[in-house]
Amino acid sequence: xxxxxxxxxxxxxxxxxxxxxxxxxxxxxxxxxxxxxxxxxxxxxxxxxxxxxxxxxxxxxxxxxxxxxxxxxxxxxxxxxxxxxxxxxxxxxxxxxxxxxxxxxxxxxxxxxxxxxxxxxxxxxxxxxxxxxxxxxxxxxxxxxxxxxxxxxxxxxxxxxxxxxxxxxxxxxxxxxxxxxxxxxxxxxxxxxxxxxxxxxxxxxxxxxxxxxxxxxxxxxxxxxxxxxxxxxxxxxxxxxxxxxxxxxxxxxxxxxxxxxxxxxxxxxxxxxxxxxxxxxxxxxxxxxxxxxxxxxxxxxxxxxxxxxxxxxxxxxxxxxxxxxxxxxxxxxxxxxxxxxxxxxxxxxxxxxxxxxxxxxxxxxxxxxxxxxxxxxxxxxxxxxxxxxxxxxxxxxxxxxx
Amino acid sequence: xxxxxxxxxxxxxxxxxxxxxxxxxxxxxxxxxxxxxxxxxxxxxxxxxxxxxxxxxxxxxxxxxxxxxxxxxxxxxxxxxxxxxxxxxxxxxxxxxxxxxxxxxxxxxxxxxxxxxxxxxxxxxxxxxxxxxxxxxxxxxxxxxxxxxxxxxxxxxxxxxxxxxxxxxxxx
Amino acid sequence: xxxxxxxxxxxxxxxxxxxxxxxxxxxxxxxxxxxxxxxxxxxxxxxxxxxxxxxxxxxxxxxxxxxxxxxxxxxxxxxxxxxxxxxxxxxxxxxxxxxxxxxxxxxxxxxxxxxxxxxxxxxxxxxxxxxxxxxxxxxxxxxxxxxxxxxxxxxxxxxxxxxxxxxxxxxxxxxxxxxxxxxxxxxxxxxxxxxxxxxxxxxxx
Numbered sequence: 001x002x003x004x005x006x007x008x009x010x011x012x013x014x015x016x017x018x019x020x021x022x023x024x025x026x027x028x029x030x031x032x033x034x035x036x037x038x039x040x041x042x043x044x045x046x047x048x049x050x051x052x053x054x055x056x057x058x059x060x061x062x063x064x065x066x067x068x069x070x071x072x073x074x075x076x077x078x079x080x081x082x083x084x085x086x087x088x089x090x091x092x093x094x095x096x097x098x099x100x101x102x103x104x105x106x107x108x109x110x111x112x113x114x115x116x117x118x119x120x121x122x123x124x125x126x127x128x129x130x131x132x133x134x135x136x137x138x139x140x141x142x143x144x145x146x147x148x149x150x151x152x153x154x155x156x157x158x159x160x161x162x163x164x165x166x167x168x169x170x171x172x173x174x175x176x177x178x179x180x181x182x183x184x185x186x187x188x189x190x191x192x193x194x195x196x197x198x199x200x201x202x203x204x205x206x207x208x209x210x211x212x213x214x215x216x217x218x219x220x221x222x223x224x225x226x227x228x229x230x231x232x233x234x235x236x237x238x239x240x241x242x243x244x245x246x247x248x249x250x251x252x253x254x255x256x257x258x259x260x261x262x263x264x265x266x267x268x269x270x271x272x273x274x275x276x277x278x279x280x281x282x283x284x285x286x287x288x289x290x291x292x293x294x295x296x297x298x299x300x301x302x303x304x305x306x307x308x309x310x311x312x313x314x315x316x317x318x319x320x321x322x323x324x325x326x327x328x329x330x331x332x333x334x335x336x337x338x339x340x341x342x343x344x345x346x347x348x349x350x351x352x353x354x355x356x357x358x359x360x361x362x363x364x365x366x367x368x369x370x371x372x373x374x375x376x377x378x379x380x381x382x383x384x385x386x387x388x389x390x391x392x393x394x395x396x397x398x399x400x401x402x
Numbered sequence: 403x404x405x406x407x408x409x410x411x412x413x414x415x416x417x418x419x420x421x422x423x424x425x426x427x428x429x430x431x432x433x434x435x436x437x438x439x440x441x442x443x444x445x446x447x448x449x450x451x452x453x454x455x456x457x458x459x460x461x462x463x464x465x466x467x468x469x470x471x472x473x474x475x476x477x478x479x480x481x482x483x484x485x486x487x488x489x490x491x492x493x494x495x496x497x498x499x500x501x502x503x504x505x506x507x508x509x510x511x512x513x514x515x516x517x518x519x520x521x522x523x524x525x526x527x528x529x530x531x532x533x534x535x536x537x538x539x540x541x542x543x544x545x546x547x548x549x550x551x552x553x554x555x556x557x558x559x560x561x562x563x564x565x566x567x568x569x570x571x572x573x574x
Numbered sequence: 575x576x577x578x579x580x581x582x583x584x585x586x587x588x589x590x591x592x593x594x595x596x597x598x599x600x601x602x603x604x605x606x607x608x609x610x611x612x613x614x615x616x617x618x619x620x621x622x623x624x625x626x627x628x629x630x631x632x633x634x635x636x637x638x639x640x641x642x643x644x645x646x647x648x649x650x651x652x653x654x655x656x657x658x659x660x661x662x663x664x665x666x667x668x669x670x671x672x673x674x675x676x677x678x679x680x681x682x683x684x685x686x687x688x689x690x691x692x693x694x695x696x697x698x699x700x701x702x703x704x705x706x707x708x709x710x711x712x713x714x715x716x717x718x719x720x721x722x723x724x725x726x727x728x729x730x731x732x733x734x735x736x737x738x739x740x741x742x743x744x745x746x747x748x749x750x751x752x753x754x755x756x757x758x759x760x761x762x763x764x765x766x767x768x769x770x771x772x773x774x775x776x777x778x779x
Contacts, residue, residue, distance in 0.1 A: 052542065052543065053541075053542060053543040053544060053545070056543040056544065058552065058559075058560070060553065061552055061553055061557075061559055061560075062559065064555075064559075065559050096431055096432075097431065099431070223459075223460060224515070224516045224517065225516055225517050226460070226461055226462070226515070226516075226517025227517075239485060244485075244488045245488065333430055333431060334430075334467070335431055335433065336433065336463065336479070336481055336490075336492065338462065338463075345462060347462065347463050347481070349463070349465055349467075349479070351467050351469075353469075359467070359468075359469075359555070360467045360468065360553075362465045362467070364462065364463035364465065364481075368520060368521075368524075369517055369520070369521070371520070372516075372517065372519055372520050401543055402543075
């Protein structure tokens with residue numbers, strides 16, 4: 001793409017004119033408050049400097065001030081479309097710190113909600129990215145399905161977003177009657193809907209022209225930059241933490257990892273859309289294989305006892321009181337636990353110093369690291385391609401800024 | 403990850419090539435960690451990345467923690483992954499607080515792992531740890547003119563007290 | 575009907591039955607309330623619920639006349655602060671508000687922009703009303719889209735100056751306000767009492 005311009009320049013022998021514009025924290029094509037300072041030469045991007053921090057909330061510092069279970073609502077508001085993943089990263093880290101084993105039913109329920117959240121995140125991505133590229137109707141269709149997922153979340157947990165459903169030891173309550181039927185109906189309907197989305201976009205000439213061949217970054221460069229998730233898989237590397245490290249119920253699930261070839265924006269789109277279908281399959285399998293049993297661990301030192309016991313058992317009352325007022329103490333140690341989020345490797349580092357509050361909670365957020373590859377994607381292309389790359393990069397600024 | 407004997411083997415091999423770089427090992431809750439001398443951290447990282455038998459070539463996360471009141475106070479953690487054997491290893495470099503207005507320093511690993519660019523800036527922004535050799539060590543998440551290192555343990559959480567009805571002062 | 579068909583009182587009555595008379599302000603306020611152009615402004619989690627989710631088909635904002643979301647603050651009427659306002663973003667938001675042309679309204683959506691929500695720390699402005707005037711607060715974390723729509727319709731009524739038909743009148747809520755000096759139902763200062771009386775007349779009129 002730089003070729004015609006180079007020859008034209010040589011023919012006209014013109015000085016380069018660089019215009020620096022600010023695609024500020026507020027603009028229509030954004031996935032959050034990301035500020036881009038772009039050096040343009042005509043329509044070609046010569047340099048892009050992302051400026052972040054406009055939604056920095058100090059969540060990691062706030063977490064040091066709260067007992068371990070109170071950290072869970074803070075932590076899920078980082079990357080605000082994949083809230084279950086943050087809960088899982090944190091609860092998994094604390095469970096490793098205290099050596100707590102979660103029961104099988106909780107493992108399957110967690111996997112189920114994680115995959116529903118992955119579909120939710122990809123639907124939000126598809127709707128907003130298609131909106132950025134001009135395919136405005138996709139927003140309405142994707143958010144129709146997203147509302148169905150949020151209905152499922154609300155049925156199980158009472159809240160649409162930010163449900164605080166995962167607790168250290170399992171999940172906070174069991175799924176209600178009727179949830180399984182509704183969820184199964186959704187999981188069966190999802191591949192059909194994805195087929196409809198593909199029918200809308202896959203042969204759309206404008207969409208193909210804007211995404212094919214744009215924003216290509218090589219696989220080695222992505223690995224150097226620490227990029228994981230669908231971006232790396234679109235470049236041809238089948239690295240997925242669900243298959244690499246065994247956690248929750250993923251070893252028992254049968255699913256494929258979609259991998260791209262070229263690594264351009266079109267591959268990223270195809271990889272995420274295929275992941276939605278795979279996630280729907282995992283949801284069905286989880287429902288089929290959901291074992292009976294307790295939904296949270298038994299250890300009363302870390303898990304609240306059921307309310308029915310509080311009126312009969314003195315120990316339960318004391319445990320409940322201790323857990324709610326001070327919280328449990330976690331012995332000194334540190335743990336780094338990471339899972340595969342919708343955008344890549346989501347890691348949680350928890351440092352415990354023996355008191356009831358964590359001494360340090362740090363999240364390795366995938367969007368923060370993936371954003372470093374944006375410069376490689378955008379430089380050398382047109383401004384319109386930069387917008388397409390930004391959409392396909394799928395940054396969520398809540399996670400970037402924490 | 404390498405188990406406890408494997409970790410000791412790695413330490414032994416590093417000792418032969420970079421003597422006195424590794425100060426201790428720690429195998430806690432199934433996670434292997436090498437505690438290294440901060441002046442030699444680049445040697446250890448390069449050894450782990452390029453050694454044919456080790457090849458921990460993916461830096462998954464670079465973060466720091468403040469262990470106040472324990473000394474040395476700061477630790478920079480490097481989480482490395484070997485993707486072929488699917489193993490993790492952690493490298494910890496403990497830094498002491500020089501005191502008064504000086505900032506602790508450590509070498510930057512941006513040439514080895516370009517992913518460390520933004521992550522080192524974040525550590526600088528929150529802890530005030532200077533990475534020597536970093537191309538652009540400026541604040542990344544806080545405003546550019548912010549004073550203070552927010553994530554240090556002695557920095558207050560901030561905010562304002564919640565005013566309840568009868569807790570207000572009488573101004574008459 | 576031709577000139578001369580009706581005379582005097584019959585003519586008056588004929589005109590009264592067919593023509594609506596009102597004040598110019600009322601028509602203007604009605605038009606403004608029913609054609610609000612919100613600004614496409616989303617900060618954090620609340621942004622997924624509004625402005626993205628309330629314009630989708632289930633919680634259609636277009637039926638209230640606010641379908642045209644404008645990207646430029648010069649063309650927008652309503653800025654919905656959806657999300658936490660960090661200290662780096664606060665000057666930007668204030669500048670956006672200054673760039674909007676009168677009449678303009680602000681809806682603080684969610685707990686974080688109303689009062690910093692759960693984030694009582696160094697990085698979040700403790701409530702957007704610390705640096706800009708807010709007309710409507712919608713609590714929730716995040717508030718349901720229906721709650722945002724309720725806040726929106728309440729804002730519309732506020733613009734149209736209609737009295738609030740809700741719970742305050744039904745439950746006789748006047749006279750139970752708490753004053754900071756001295757506790758509930760203590761005597762307010764004369765200026766405060768005057769202001770309260772005026773405000774009450776406005777809402778009850």
